[in-house]
Amino acid sequence: MEANRKTLALDDEIQIGPDRESEAALSDAAASFAKCAKSFGARIGSNGWASSGDVPAGALAACLDPIMVALAGRRVSIHRIVNQVHDAIERTQPPPSFPFMPFELFDASGPVRAAIADRIRQVVRDGGANTKQPRGRPPISEAKKTRALQIRAAGGSNRKAAMELYDTKTPSRQQVSNASTILREFTKKTSRLV
Numbered sequence: 001m002e003a004n005r006k007t008l009a010l011d012d013e014i015q016i017g018p019d020r021e022s023e024a025a026l027s028d029a030a031a032s033f034a035k036c037a038k039s040f041g042a043r044i045g046s047n048g049w050a051s052s053g054d055v056p057a058g059a060l061a062a063c064l065d066p067i068m069v070a071l072a073g074r075r076v077s078i079h080r081i082v083n084q085v086h087d088a089i090e091r092t093q094p095p096p097s098f099p100f101m102p103f104e105l106f107d108a109s110g111p112v113r114a115a116i117a118d119r120i121r122q123v124v125r126d127g128g129a130n131t132k133q134p135r136g137r138p139p140i141s142e143a144k145k146t147r148a149l150q151i152r153a154a155g156g157s158n159r160k161a162a163m164e165l166y167d168t169k170t171p172s173r174q175q176v177s178n179a180s181t182i183l184r185e186f187t188k189k190t191s192r193l194v
Contacts, residue, residue, distance in 0.1 A: 026088070028066035030096035036063050037099050050099040057115035060105060063097075064089075064116060068123045081120050082106075082113070140165050145186045152183060 036042075036059050042050035052060055064085055071081050086106040089095055095102050105112045148161040162171035162179040171179075 025066040025070045026092055026096050029064055029089075030098070032063035032066070033060075033097050033100060036060065042099060044099050049101040049104075052100050052104045052110070052112055055100075057111040058119070060100065060112050061115040061119040064119070065123065067096075068120050078117055078120050078124065081124075082117055085116070085120075140182065142186075145182065148179065149183050149186065 036055060037050055040055040040059065042054045044050050067085050067088055068081065071084055086102070089097050089102045089105070097105055104110065105116070107113060144165055144167075148164040151164055152158075152161050158176050158179045159171060161183060162175045163169065165171075165179055165182060166175050168175070
């Protein structure tokens with residue numbers, strides 16, 4: 001059972017499984033469902049589940065966003081993503097959709113399944129998870145540049161300034177040589193602002 005809790009169980013070809021991303025997606029979805037139930041006043045009935053009819057279908061579909069985003073980056077059909085989200089919810093114990101019954105959410109004739117498909121289309125159109133690393137060098141914050149400039153002003157070396165700029169104990173030769181250029185350009189920029 002513990003393995004099911006930590007796995008977004010999907011079909012054989014595409015599986016997100018026991019890793020921090022899938023655990024986070026499932027726990028975020030569970031938190032969203034709990035918040036949704038509370039905000040719309042859904043009451044748990046005698047069968048131990050709340051009725052999904054008490055909550056707008058779009059709000060319930062939005063609760064699945066963390067799981068949808070994790071799957072949207074893959075190049076598969078909307079129908080397949082719906083099935084994979086359904087499988088992930090059904091196979092995880094306790095279901096992240098609690099207090100709403102997973103069967104009710106994914107009933108083919110129900111309004112929630114159609115809202116889920118529409119929401120997946122929107123997430124896929126918006127690009128899903130932004131998993132790509134941005135191109136180029138990560139920017140160095142002005143606070144780091146200011147601290148490195150203070151190190152240099154106090155008589156520190158370019159190596160010590162590079163250690164501050166790049167958050168490393170052993171900067172490379174290139175980083176050491178770039179430190180003086182970065183600080184010189186930063187000084188020019190700040191002097192223009194004053």
